[in-house]
Amino acid sequence: MRVLVTGLNHKTAPVEVREKLAFDGPGLEEGLNSFLQLPEVKGAMILSTCNRVEIYAHVSNPERAVDSVKAFLSEFHSIDPGALENSLYFYTDRDAIRHVFRVASSLDSMVVGEPQILGQSKDAFEFALTKGATGILLNRLLKKAITVAKRVRTETRIAENAVSISYAAVELTKKIFTDLSEKRFMLLGAGEMAELAVRHLIKSGVTDVSVVNRTYERGVELAREFCGRAVRFEDFIKELVNTDIIICSTGAPSYILHKSDMQMIMKGRKNRAVFIIDISVPRNIDPDINQLDNVYLYDVDDLQGIVDSNIMGREKEAERAEGIIEEELEKFLKWQTSLDSVPTIVALRNRAEEIKQAELEKLMNRLEGVDEKQRKAIEYTVSAVVNKLIHPPTVALKEDSEDRDVQIAMIKRLYGIGENNGSQ
Amino acid sequence: MVILFELALTFYFAATIVGVVELFRGSRATTRIMLVLAAIGFILHTINIVLSLLSGHIPVTNMHEASSFFSWCIVLLFFYVEYRYKIGLLGSFIMPVVFILMLSSSILPREITPVSPMLKSYWLGIHTALAFLGDAAFALAAGIGVMYLVQEHFVKTKRLGSLFQRLPSLQILDEVSYKLITLGFPLLTLAIITGALWAESAWGSYWRWDPKEVWSLITWFIYALVLHVRLTAGWRGKKAAILSILGFSVVLFTFFGVNLLLKGVHSFVR
Known part of the structure; x- marks a missing residue:
């Protein structure tokens, strides 16, 4: 029983290839079903996200299986096999298990530590589980992968701290204000990054949104999108007395808000704190404003600096996460070998031999005047009985049958062996 | 024990x-x-x-x-x-x-030292409990004030390390510190009033300009000022935090300095 991982991800294949190989909607069930028809495959699950397509399979012979998986993929998606040659990766055994752990723990993600992949892995596993496609090995592997991912999340800071500018802006906002739902927010200008940040802010509870645009109609349009109201450009400074959070992203060639304006505004607000994010280049807000009490001004470089150091922090945490994964990998492999037939046969024999010796000793102590010949005969008979009794299970273990895992587990339980050699 | x-x-x-x-x-x-x-x-x-x-x-x-x-x-x-x-x-x-x-x-x-019979009354418990609970509220307000200054420094200078991550938001620090002062202030006021009533019943006069009384009054004025400038001039955030720390240092002086350095009816050792 061995694990084979086949797949491609954002590092090995461009989106044009990834989207062709994706198993989405009904394609997932269909793909899983036809994959299970492959002769080498005993169990499987398919993980298909926008960044990766991976098949985790339980196979009898990985070397042979690699070719049939390749053929399956090109056939199922009607792609020339040559086109896949450089994109696909294959991992077996130890490397395969490590890969599954790393993917679930978000160490293989485009943005290391991003939280979605764990949920996606869980969903993919549960789907395969309900279709009865996984076996004992994959069940164990995926359940373990999920707990490893959780351990990585709680024991390292891999998922802490924002790694995008718009998220960094929202996190900062939460360190200045407590309840965003009672804060007034203003978007000055427009732009992709700014609008993304607005969406994050709204998700974090901001409800009072006003939008200022030099073209009033554009402002009205954007305001509708954010369920806010449009404010005329000429009026925006007046409006700032009641505004707590400002994101500025206009195309103005020079400052549109000066320190003296802000001083007046702060007096009007009785010094209630203001957080200003100026992501326009060139900057639209006089940087000296940051010197005023209770005014916090961040420009795009400040935010980028935060993001950079957060990414560095995540990379450092990723190293610790790799350590956890190696540790869990060893544990998993130990469990896997414990399920192997050879050690089970050895353990079974040892157990029988132990019993035989102990009973013989007892018997010899009780009997008196037994000569060498008689003793040999007794020993011979006892051995014969024992051997005959353990012969059928030994044969069963040696056979490479479909449900050998179950048999091994069963024999171990019936004979009371192997409970102490670490089943975890 | x-x-x-x-x-x-x-x-x-x-x-x-x-x-x-x-x-x-x-x-x-x-x-x-x-x-x-x-x-x-x-x-x-x-x-x-x-x-x-x-x-x-x-x-x-x-x-x-x-x-x-x-x-x-x-x-x-x-x-x-x-x-x-x-x-x-x-x-x-x-x-x-x-x-x-x-x-x-x-x-x-x-x-x-045995409490002089003159002072033996339930006022002792009430007066001191009010005074110390008020002072405790000021102590916490000052502690949160220090946290505010640390966090404010991080946000202002854009140094966002791990301590920044673990400290709460500026707004909550400012609000809780303010709430503690609005709790401590009436307690202090009541402590001064009960002290005056007690003094009247024990010594026959409400106020004797004893050093403890003087410094308590100074403390009272400082916190009155903290609350006043917050409401009128909007001294919140950093300035409020600094004032809360200043206020608590006066509380500490009133407690230790007056008792140990200046003699008066509140000194324990006479």
Whole structure:
């Protein structure tokens, strides 16, 4: 029983290839079903996200299986096999298990530590589980992968701290204000990054949104999108007395808000704190404003600096996460070998031999005047009985049958062996 | 009981150490350890005070007892703030204060001079409890003020390290500090009023310009000012934090300085 991982991800294949190989909607069930028809495959699950397509399979012979998986993929998606040659990766055994752990723990993600992949892995596993496609090995592997991912999340800071500018802006906002739902927010200008940040802010509870645009109609349009109201450009400074959070992203060639304006505004607000994010280049807000009490001004470089150091922090945490994964990998492999037939046969024999010796000793102590010949005969008979009794299970273990895992587990339980050699 | 006091002191010391460690390399686990240590100290401390009360003695009649009772009030309010607002890191800033007060208490004179019969009345309990609870609220307001200044510095200078991540938002720090002052101020006011009533019944005059009375009045004016400028001139945030720290240093002087340096009706040793 061995694990084979086949797949491609954002590092090995461009989106044009990834989207062709994706198993989405009904394609997932269909793909899983036809994959299970492959002769080498005993169990499987398919993980298909926008960044990766991976098949985790339980196979009898990985070397042979690699070719049939390749053929399956090109056939199922009607792609020339040559086109896949450089994109696909294959991992077996130890490397395969490590890969599954790393993917679930978000160490293989485009943005290391991003939280979605764990949920996606869980969903993919549960789907395969309900279709009865996984076996004992994959069940164990995926359940373990999920707990490893959780351990990585709680024991390292891999998922802490924002790694995008718009998220960094929202996190900062939460360190200045407590309840965003009672804060007034203003978007000055427009732009992709700014609008993304607005969406994050709204998700974090901001409800009072006003939008200022030099073209009033554009402002009205954007305001509708954010369920806010449009404010005329000429009026925006007046409006700032009641505004707590400002994101500025206009195309103005020079400052549109000066320190003296802000001083007046702060007096009007009785010094209630203001957080200003100026992501326009060139900057639209006089940087000296940051010197005023209770005014916090961040420009795009400040935010980028935060993001950079957060990414560095995540990379450092990723190293610790790799350590956890190696540790869990060893544990998993130990469990896997414990399920192997050879050690089970050895353990079974040892157990029988132990019993035989102990009973013989007892018997010899009780009997008196037994000569060498008689003793040999007794020993011979006892051995014969024992051997005959353990012969059928030994044969069963040696056979490479479909449900050998179950048999091994069963024999171990019936004979009371192997409970102490670490089943975890 | 001496042993209970020493044990409480030990647990507060342990909580202080964990609290300081937490500032530099904290996690949720260290916060919890600190809270548990402080809680054990607090329970022992409470038993000590209750035993004293049961024996008919109000334990505020010498500097040792007063300082110990002051720390007890701070820890009591700290747990209340922790329960209400979950500012776990506050312990790192307040447990050192508690520990220093308890340490001072342990080295200050312990012999109980009998309270002069003139002062033996239920006013003793009411007046001192109000005063110390008020002072405890000011102590926590100042501790949160320090947290505010630290966090404000991080946000302003854009140095957003791990301590920044663990400190709460500026707004909550400012609000909780303000709320504590609005709690401490009426307590202080009542303490001064009950003190005056007590003085009238004991000595026949409400106010005798005793140094303690003078400094309490100064403290009262400082906190009145803190509240006033916040409401009128919008002195919130950094300025309010600085004022709350200044206010608490005057509280400390009123407590230690006046008792140890200046003589008056409030000095325990005469």
